[in-house]
Amino acid sequence: MRKAVLTLLIVALAIGLAIVASAAYAQRDNAYRVKRAQEVVNELRRLEIGKSDHTVADAIVAKLGNAPPPDGRDYYKENCAAADHLASCTYFISMNDSPLETAFLRHPSLPRLGVRDWFGHAQISLASGTVVRYSFWVWYKASNGRWRGFGAGESQALPRYEPVQAHISDSYCVRRIDMRGESGFGLESALTPAATPDERQRASHIDFGCLAQNRGCAEICEVMPEVWRDFYEKLGHLDVERLGSTHLFCCKPPK
Numbered sequence: 001m002r003k004a005v006l007t008l009l010i011v012a013l014a015i016g017l018a019i020v021a022s023a024a025y026a027q028r029d030n031a032y033r034v035k036r037a038q039e040v041v042n043e044l045r046r047l048e049i050g051k052s053d054h055t056v057a058d059a060i061v062a063k064l065g066n067a068p069p070p071d072g073r074d075y076y077k078e079n080c081a082a083a084d085h086l087a088s089c090t091y092f093i094s095m096n097d098s099p100l101e102t103a104f105l106r107h108p109s110l111p112r113l114g115v116r117d118w119f120g121h122a123q124i125s126l127a128s129g130t131v132v133r134y135s136f137w138v139w140y141k142a143s144n145g146r147w148r149g150f151g152a153g154e155s156q157a158l159p160r161y162e163p164v165q166a167h168i169s170d171s172y173c174v175r176r177i178d179m180r181g182e183s184g185f186g187l188e189s190a191l192t193p194a195a196t197p198d199e200r201q202r203a204s205h206i207d208f209g210c211l212a213q214n215r216g217c218a219e220i221c222e223v224m225p226e227v228w229r230d231f232y233e234k235l236g237h238l239d240v241e242r243l244g245s246t247h248l249f250c251c252k253p254p255k
Contacts, residue, residue: 030098031212033097033098034212037208040122040136041208046060047134048131049132049154050130050156053129054080054130054131056131057091057124057131060091060124061091061093064093066080066081066091087128093124094119095118095122095137096120096138117140118138118140118141118211120149120151121136132155134154135151135188136152137151137188138150138151139186140216144218146183146184148185148217149185149186149188150187150224151189152204152227153188154190154195158171158173159175159190164235164239166236169199170192171192172190172192172202174189175190185249186220189203202226202230206223206227210223220250221249222250228249228250236248
């Protein structure tokens, strides 16, 4: 009897130590992936739309890794990584390239054991060997349990015909994106090469660090405060008045 109890205690202790070790590894791995995600964005912002050639994009992808297109789509010849790609093609870079996150995306039922829930892709689009657009997007499970997203990009012209988009100027806009199949929302800023230094500063004010914290990221207004404020003041307040506080994406309106 004593031997059986002792065996059970040893097994329980081993399982407990394994769980603690796994959680510690996951936390360190996530901190590294968040740092890398910030590096991806920093590299993207070095690109000059209409000026940077394919060698600059090639170097970024060689450094950070090419990824399959999101959502399992193929786009073989449209992927710049293909040997026989089209003249107009796109590179894809995983924002969270952790093997753990890849496993969770493929098998959602797996226990996370403290692993932060976030994923996304960056894209670099080229035409005739010149960069014409770059963007990145991240979805994360907020500390309140809701899915939220943030992103930014730059191209030769602002997006057109978006269902919910606030035009801040002729060179800067913010659009709201709904997460398919989930009750989640995100905001994405878009710039053109004519954007002012102030517009670039506002669009780039994004807190990646919260993704590496134990509590995770909160609402969008805390992750990208300037973009959120610009969207709210131009268009978002109308959504709040019509649809309620769930569309505020913050605990309170800006002062």
